[in-house]
Amino acid sequence: MRLPEVRQWKDWGKGWREGLQRLPPSDQALINNSLLELLKHLAASSHVLEDASLARWQPRPWGVPRMQQSQGVWAEFSLGDRDNRARVIVCHMVAAEVVYLVARTAIHKHDVLNRIVADFNP
C-alpha cells in the first residue's frame, strides 16, 4: 500500500495558537498530543473516512457548501476530550494520494452564557 503525501495548506495554523492559548496549559498539551497522534495516523491512512485506525478522532464527512466543487474527500476530526475540544479539517485527494491539512480550531464555550445559566443552576 502506498502511503499518502501529507501537505499543509498555507493557513493551516491561522488563529490556532491564539485559540489554544485561551485554554489552560494542561489542556493545550492534551489537544496537541491528540493532534500529533492524528497526524501520524493520517500519514499512514488509506482513506480519511474509512480507515478504522482513525475512529477515535470521530471522522465525519465535512460537506459545508463550497463555492466550487471539490474532487477531494473532506473530513472533520475531533481532538481532546469532552471538556477540552478542538477540530481539524482535512481534504483527501484519494486518486492523487495526498492528504491536505487545511484548518484547525480550538473550541471555547459560550462564556457569557455559561455565567448566566450558572446563576440559575446553583
Place this chain on the structure above:
Amino acid sequence: MAIKTKPSLPPRLEAVMVRLCRGARLNKTQAVKLPYLVDVLATHHLGRPITEGRHEAWDYGVVTKQAWRHLDRCESGDSVFRLKAVQHSEEKRVELLPAARGLDGRLTAAERAIVDYVRDTYGSVPASELGKMTKVMNPEIDCWGGNLCADTGLDAYDRMAPQYQEMAKRVASITDEELRRHSIVVVNLEDAIA
C-alpha cells in the same frame, strides 16, 4: 371547499418565539431560524431542548418547521403574531399582539436567559447569514432542502462557536487548485502541530 387551518405552535415554541420577538425587530425568516439556536444552546447548558419544535434542513439553512407553518398563516386565525410588510423589501416583520403578554412565563428563568442570549447575540444577524451559520453547524447534511433533522447535540454547539464559523467560511472558499498551489509537503509531523 376545505378551509386551511392555522397549524398551532407547541406551547413552549410559542413562548420562545414571543420572547425572541419581544425587544427585537425580527423578520419572519429570522424568527423561524433562531429557535434552532435556542435548542442547541439549551441542550448543552440545560441538558434538554426547550422548544419542542422540529428543526429541519431546508434550502436556505435550518428552519423550525412548526414556526414557519404557523407564521405562514398567522393572519388567518387566532395567533399572537402578526406579519407586517417592510417597505422596499420582500420580507415581513413579526409583530406581537397584546395576547402574547405573559406567554413567555411558560419558560423557566434559565430558559429565558438562553432565549435572551440568542435574541441579543443573533437577533440582528441577517437571515441569510443565519442560514449559512446553521449549514456550517451541520456539515454532515449533504441534501439541503431534503428536510432532514438538524443536529442539536455537542457537535452543533461546538460549530456554533465564532472561531469555528470563521474557520469554516475560510475553508469553504478554498478551491482544489489553490490547495495544490499554496501548500507545502509536511516533512516532520511535529512541525505541523506548532
